[in-house]
Amino acid sequence: MGNNNIASRIPHEIGNWNQLGELDLSSNHIVGTIPKEFGKLISLIILRMNGNKLSGAIPFEFGSLKKIEYLDLSSNKLSKSIPSNFGDFEKLIDLNLSHNNFSQGIPTHLLKLSHASKLDISYNSLNGEIPSEISQMESLEILNLSHNNLSGFILKSFEQMRGLLHIDIFYNELQGPIPNSKAFLDAPIGTLKGNKGLCGNATDLQPCKHSSKRGQKVVFLLVFPLLGATFVLLSFFGIFLFMQRRKTDLESKQSKTEGQVLFLSILHFNGRTLYDEIIKVTNGFDALCCIGKGGHGTVYKAELTSGDIVVVKKFNRPLHDAGENRFQKEFLNEIRALMHIRHRNIVKLYGFCSHVQHSFLVCQYLERGSLSIILGNEDVAKELGWCKRLNIVKGVAYALSYMHHDCSPSIIHRDISSSNILLDSQFEAHVSDFGTVKLLKPDSSNWTSFAGTYGYVAPELAYTMKVTEKCDVYSFGVLAIEVIRGKHPGDSISSLSMPLAMENIQVKDVLDQRLPFPTAQVENELIIVVELAMKCLNAYPQSRPTMHMISQVLSTNIANS
Template identity: 60%
Template sequence: MALIAIFILRKRNSDSGDRQSSNQNPQGLFSILNLEGKLVYDEIVRATNDFDAENCIGNGGHGSVYRAELPSGEVVAVKKFHSPLSCDQIADQKEFLTEVKALTETRHRNIVKFYGFCSHARHSFLVYEFLERGSLAAILSSDAAAQELDWSQRMNAIKGVADALSYLHHDCFPPIVHRDISSKNLLLDLEYEAHVADFGIAKFLMPDSSNWTEFAGTYGYVAPELAYTMKITEKCDVYSFGVLVLEVIKGKHPRDFLSSISSSSLNTDIELDEMLDPRLPAPSRSVQEKLISIMEVAFSCLNKSPESRPTMKIVSQQLRT
């Protein structure tokens, strides 16, 4: 594997005048490059058949994700950026470094495991654990797959995402705001355990910074206050989580419900039957009560006022009761 010496030197030079950016220490990045000799550049290229479309399992704005089975038999997911990280690819450079920094500093069962990265003259990519069920968005878009995701598994997935966001917001320093919580960035393993992925536009909330930034995120999940302010807070993720919860329960994005919400208050006077995915059998009385409780938490996350939304720590605790 190429050890991206030129890339690191370039990054060091570009950060020399920026004290905040200097926190992205190249030495910290170097510590995971060799991957203990288990993963090498040539193996990744061969395992993906030189990143052939047949091995592609997903596409994004900055890169595509491939399934790679290594000679050891281990299967990994490889996010290959659309172009090598040259000086003129500033957006890709930023996403690459942000994702590396975020994932090397986090350890949580509901956050995708990060194995390493490589920047090469020909290919630049990140290596993750491979999660067999794929994205929640793909599952919900398939009637057969959605029917396999029962009410218990859906509630467990919701709790897993809440725990991951509580960890990012309250147990990391500086706190990390994901900024793109959506069904396409939620991956499920064989046991339907949820894992938050894609930290390319994550934001580290520095205590000595205003934390203003450009607009980013997935349409339909972005907090409404970002339409008139570019200040990022943890409450942006809280709103996105509320949308995701309703999507998990409904089996599709709740855009019609969100558009009906009054600008002054949230109307929670809605029948449970109207919110349930019709592809699943009707839940038992005890499950109905749990779903109603979960929906009430989701409604509180969708409050128009960021200050009135609960923190993810409170949300996580409420979902565990």
């Protein structure tokens, strides 16, 4: 019922809708207070009442909405304090109370929302200090406290919140040094200005005063290491350039292959030597060495004279064309970033070669091949028992959490599918194929051309084409169901994504019938995975959990095998 011209009060009879999973009353002209009968809507998962003229306090009975995941009450005239029992919403992912008239302090109990990824309480009249308990919000990615009357020092405990990506404290009365947190250090200056006395090394902020011992310590920690690190980096960079130029001169003299080669360093070889050896051991990329084909190229297995076995992904056409300089530069920048990724559940990228004849990637070789082939083979799939499958789901979750939350800028894979999950000899999962990878830059819109595998692509990409981490989260949900079920969920994805699906689904309906029924403990673990996967399939991207939250839930509840 959102985006209409409803101008009445909310009737008390709304409490009779106790089976309702989603309610949207947003962007209307609804007046009056929120009826306490809302507390009877115990099945509610998504509630939007933003953009109305609701007034008064939020009724205490609201705390009964134990299943709520997405709650938006922004842009109303709600007042008094934020109810402390909001902290009991254990499943809440996104809470928006901005643009109201809430007063008093931030309730300490509210900060127990350990699964919340977004909290917006901006444009209110909140006062007092920021409670130190905010560090308990381990899954929080976006925090907006701007346009309030908050005072005191910014807490050092923000440095413990590794998942925090964006923070806005614009127009408060905060003071003191900026925490050494990625969210603060990467924040645009506009999100920090308008406070009483913030200090640090950000542009347009006052430096911390030397008269204070605390201030002296901050300046020393911020400035001295930067100067020292910069000097050391520049020194090494100069030496590196000299050695690279010398190596290039030598290689150009020793080359027996015509054409210029651009090779990003890999393994313990120099670029030219390895290029020549790959051409030799693959017999000029003979079909006999081919182990797979994709939309952009062909995959070869290459056993080097050193004994190392690598995978060579050769592109269908060279990337060395003169007319593609801009594309090649962007591509090489992404390759350089990916070469620095080091995670046990991500296929190692050893290097990249650009030549007038051939352009290819050199990657880690994994013995058992792709997950899709294993699940499609009746005999081999039976070797993939429940514990191994749970471990595969955990491995993929850990890899994506690392890419989304521990890399700067964040890395979005955009093509998570069973074909791009490779298994080693111990059935350990490794995310592979970064051909469609997108590096998320905070200052870009991240609009993109369509990419991905049909059946795994988030629905919003069909009409927005805007890539976010939540696109990978959706694909992960599809993959997790596929691993447990033994095959792609197909058309049943739409029913699994419904808010009430979790109430009706039977675990036996999503189990691979080729395996014996699991023990009670393993069955409980499988249920946790299926429920998480269904949350990932939510049609609303903002209502999906983050990979950081998912990896934490799996780490806590799934036994190591």
